[in-house]
Amino acid sequence: MFATHPLQPPVDAMALRSTLLRIVFNGQQTRQIHELKKKERAGVTKLREVLEDRLQEIKRAKTWKHERILTSPQDTKVKVKGSEGEFLNFCANNYLGLANHPEVVEAAREGLSKYGAGLSSVRFICGTQTMHKELEDRLTQFHGREDTILYGSCFDANAGLFEALLTPEDAVFSDTLNHASIIDGIRLCKAQKFRYPHRDLNELEHLLAHSQARLKLIITDGVFSMDGNVAPIKGLRDLADKYRALLAVDDSHATGFFGETGRGTEEYCGVTGAADIICSTLGKAVSGAAGGYTTGPKELVSLLRNVSRPYLFSNAPPPPVVAACLKSLDLVENSSELRQRLRENTRIFREGMTAAGLTVAGDDHPICPVMVGEAALASDLAAGMLERGVYVVAFSYPVVPKGGARVRVQLSAAHAPDDVRRAVQAFADVARNIGLIQK
């Protein structure tokens, strides 16, 4: 039994009291909800009517999202509610296998003990701890930039960049396949907006050449998440130089593992330092927990700290998450072993699938889209894989172009090579059964 304050009742009595209070409170709440349902407000009835139509529309379009519920930690093998046994997991962004890495979990635990669960504050009021500054400094050094600002997510980093930086005098040039967070971030700003066809340097040059804007900002994903292909960073840099533009790269699917030392797409493309601004996530390879950041010129970071809305008006990242990210950066920087394992797994998968007669799109990246074409066939392929204990997800229109349905596979350093071979074998078997490849 825990010791209690002399004025407090003994712990057993306290527990009994809180259980009774909970029962009384729950009873009151249930009665309240019941009453509300009996005489529903007109506005809520209207809301149900409108949403029912919208929801039916989503179901008719076959784009309803079914969420599977994991009953185990994120890992290469997961348990799924309602299913027996474990599934081999090939659909997380857990590229380095750090999401449930013992050292990362232990660091998070220590962060929790030392600094508490959260800050109950935004950064500029009283939400900045030494560890937030330490993580920002570490990321600045990691990328070789001038300064870094942390956000709760990379979605927030992108949502907070364009509106803060660009005015109607300025222009932004965005790849058509850029991530939703970039699209939304651009929507929020008042700059002149241009979209160039995916990785099309000629079209981009045409747009840049005709722009009289004060600041010109080119923004691209480093690696495109649905296709596993890489932005032409060298060509983009050359155009940025020719037209006095800035180059920003969202490296969420590259930071920590892509390129020899994990510095991301610019390193992979042999042009380290090419981007003026990098936005990235701490919720994929680096820790898998949560968080995002923008790194680049110090004046930009100062401006963002002062006017970027998702930074100013949202809680500081919680200490256990920050501690997990710091430990993950140690693991990323101190050894190349995880990156080598990831590369080897990617090679085994891509070569095995090609030998089996299947088409895997994308560049030499652990995002491996298995191209199918028809939406129904892609969904059959994913379902067949699930029956064989391999968890993968099918994507079809409107997430990817019509006729471009696919099953996306993502490899992790934590997969054993035999896990990868098992997945290849299962793909070959199911693909044969559904007529995607010859018997």
Ligand code: PLP
């Ligand atoms: N940018 C890209 C390219 C992404 O793929 C994602 C996540 O899917 C994000 C940004 C958002 O990252 P976060 O989960 O940190 O908000």
